[in-house]
Amino acid sequence: MTDTATLSRKAEFPGLLSDTGKVWHYLDTAATAQKPRTVIDACSRAMGADYATVHRGVYSRSADMTLAYEAARRRVAAFIGAVEAEIVFTRGATEAINLVAYSYPNKGRVLLSQLEHHSNIVPWQLAGWQVDVCPLTEDGRIDLDAAEAMLTPDHTMVAFAHVSNVLGSTLDAARAARLAHSVGAKLLLDGCQAVPRLPVDVAQIDCDFYAFSGHKLYGPTGIGALWGRAELLDAMPPWQGGGSMIDQVTFERTTYAPPPQRFEAGTPAIVEALGLAAACDYVADIGLDAIHAHEAALVARLRDALQPMNDVTVFGPEDSAGIVSFAMQGVHPHDLGTILDEEGVAIRAGHHCAQPLMAHLGVPATARASFGLYSDESDIDALVKGVERTRRIFG
Numbered sequence: 001m002t003d004t005a006t007l008s009r010k011a012e013f014p015g016l017l018s019d020t021g022k023v024w025h026y027l028d029t030a031a032t033a034q035k036p037r038t039v040i041d042a043c044s045r046a047m048g049a050d051y052a053t054v055h056r057g058v059y060s061r062s063a064d065m066t067l068a069y070e071a072a073r074r075r076v077a078a079f080i081g082a083v084e085a086e087i088v089f090t091r092g093a094t095e096a097i098n099l100v101a102y103s104y105p106n107k108g109r110v111l112l113s114q115l116e117h118h119s120n121i122v123p124w125q126l127a128g129w130q131v132d133v134c135p136l137t138e139d140g141r142i143d144l145d146a147a148e149a150m151l152t153p154d155h156t157m158v159a160f161a162h163v164s165n166v167l168g169s170t171l172d173a174a175r176a177a178r179l180a181h182s183v184g185a186k187l188l189l190d191g192c193q194a195v196p197r198l199p200v201d202v203a204q205i206d207c208d209f210y211a212f213s214g215h216k217l218y219g220p221t222g223i224g225a226l227w228g229r230a231e232l233l234d235a236m237p238p239w240q241g242g243g244s245m246i247d248q249v250t251f252e253r254t255t256y257a258p259p260p261q262r263f264e265a266g267t268p269a270i271v272e273a274l275g276l277a278a279a280c281d282y283v284a285d286i287g288l289d290a291i292h293a294h295e296a297a298l299v300a301r302l303r304d305a306l307q308p309m310n311d312v313t314v315f316g317p318e319d320s321a322g323i324v325s326f327a328m329q330g331v332h333p334h335d336l337g338t339i340l341d342e343e344g345v346a347i348r349a350g351h352h353c354a355q356p357l358m359a360h361l362g363v364p365a366t367a368r369a370s371f372g373l374y375s376d377e378s379d380i381d382a383l384v385k386g387v388e389r390t391r392r393i394f395g
């Protein structure tokens with residue numbers, strides 16, 4: 001994207017512009033993305049003029065809403081190269097991973113990595129899996145040579161982040177799939193940070209499950225998706241019980257609907273699903289190759305500005321996908337974040353729900369700048385100015 005294109009993009013995001021027209025330098029897109037007007041409008045329509053329940057009503061508004069909800073499932077499926085019957089709408093990636101951790105029938109050993117988000121650690125622990133941990137390479141990638149050496153036929157699952165939410169490192173997902181399959185394990189990818197940043201095609205990767213959240217993909221909160229191979233979803237028992245997920249209910253015996261309905265108990269997030277479909281349209285129109293190239297240029301600019309600073313450590317690989325974590329000697333990331341906020345720059349400071357990774361890096365927390373398709377060079381310049389001001393304050 002050209003600078004002019006990015007500037008006009010910012011104008012499409014009401015969350016980035018104050019009433020006075022001042023730009024907010026929002027660098028926390030990895031936590032949650034701002035929403036374009038088209039997504040906000042789609043949600044307003046779905047909650048206003050078009051609103052009705054799905055799957056139940058005999059009246060035409062409900063029938064129309066059911067068609068729209070199922071069209072949203074088709075849209076989300078197409079976005080990651082999948083078919084609609086294999087897309088389960090969930091509240092987000094966290095719920096999607098919990099669903100697999102609890103419902104996958106062949107619980108055994110799961111291989112995770114040192115850089116996982118807590119939502120790709122804790123569900124496996126809670127559901128009673130034996131957890132093994134794959135180390136990282138020096139530049140902060142999941143070390144697939146180490147994974148190859150660690151995997152055994154006891155492993156029934158490998159669950160890795162496609163893109164790290166702290167380091168921005170991108171997994172060689174196709175190789176991870178081959179390694180998992182070579183011992184008979186399945187591969188679940190946590191795609192939260194990948195779907196807004198890279199073209200994702202689950203068929204091409206040849207993974208088995210793919211989880212992501214809508215709100216990081218410029219869509220609403222409260223919606224996400226689990227993609228799973230049809231034969232794997234078929235073999236999984238329901239996880240939550242309630243309306244919409246059944247075939248027949250008696251007090252003696254209940255039978256269940258086929259997937260994906262089997263895993264969508266209760267009235268679904270109708271408005272949010274339509275908003276997510278609008279977000280997929282918006283992102284696909286711009287193109288993930290263009291977004292990826294745009295964010296790569298911003299990462300290079302920020303790393304070039306930070307790396308010469310003697311008191312700054314930059315973590316993660318040079319080619320990180322839209323996310324740069326760093327630490328300033330003698331300054332807690334929370335203090336840096338607070339000073340930057342005074343300058344109208346929003347970064348994330350903390351452990352980023354990745355405490356095992358912080359332990360590996362030897363820091364309690366990092367400062368993290370993460371980009372979106374609306375980020376531009378002015379955001380980086382404001383951040384760098386704020387880092388320099390912080391040094392003067394603490395120096």
Ligand SMILES: Cc1ncc(COP(=O)(O)O)c(C=O)c1O
Pocket residue numbers: 030031091092093094095117119120161163164165190192193213353
């Ligand atoms: C890599 C990764 N996985 C999982 C999650 C959890 O996503 P959610 O809280 O939307 O379920 C996040 C959110 O920060 C993430 O970055």
